[in-house]
Amino acid sequence: QVQLVESGGGSVQAGGSLKLSCAASSGTDEIRSIAWFRRPPGKEREGVATISTRTATSYYSDSVKSRFTISQDNAKKLVYLHVSGLKPEDTAIYYCAATLGEWWLLRRGPLIDDEYAYWGQGTQVAVSS
Numbered sequence: 001q002v003q004l005v006e007s008g009g010g011s012v013q014a015g016g017s018l019k020l021s022c023a024a025s026s027g028t029d030e031i032r033s034i035a036w037f038r039r040p041p042g043k044e045r046e047g048v049a050t051i052s053t054r055t056a057t058s059y060y061s062d063s064v065k066s067r068f069t070i071s072q073d074n075a076k077k078l079v080y081l082h083v084s085g086l087k088p089e090d091t092a093i094y095y096c097a098a099t100l101g102e103w104w105l106l107r108r109g110p111l112i113d114d115e116y117a118y119w120g121q122g123t124q125v126a127v128s129s
Helices: none
Strands: 003-007 010-013 018-025 033-039 046-052 058-060 068-073 078-083 092-099 123-128
Touching: 003 092, 018 033, 018 092, 018 123, 033 068, 033 078, 046 068, 046 078, 058 068, 078 092
Parallel strands: 010 123
Antiparallel strands: 003 018, 018 078, 033 046, 033 092, 046 058, 068 078, 092 123
């Protein structure tokens, strides 16, 4: 059973940055894509970025494309989300999720949460104006 643990969240002022980490363990050899999702207060969860663990090819939602960067350290089994230029509307619980398929082959799309079977508990990001 794949286990994912997020860290790195916190409270920052608008314009600031954070580096979120997702540590994967158990059964990681089968994982092909790891994504970051977020759930803003009172809103539905949305996908922000995903990365192929084999090729490091990534995909972003339009809302974060110029400000967020997803990367990985396969040796350490870590996936990062560097978030910069933070805005109050980026306030959310950020989750990492994993799937056994390459994100470009996921039937319903690269950032659809139903395509990801394994989830972490989340890390809170709060952005003040």
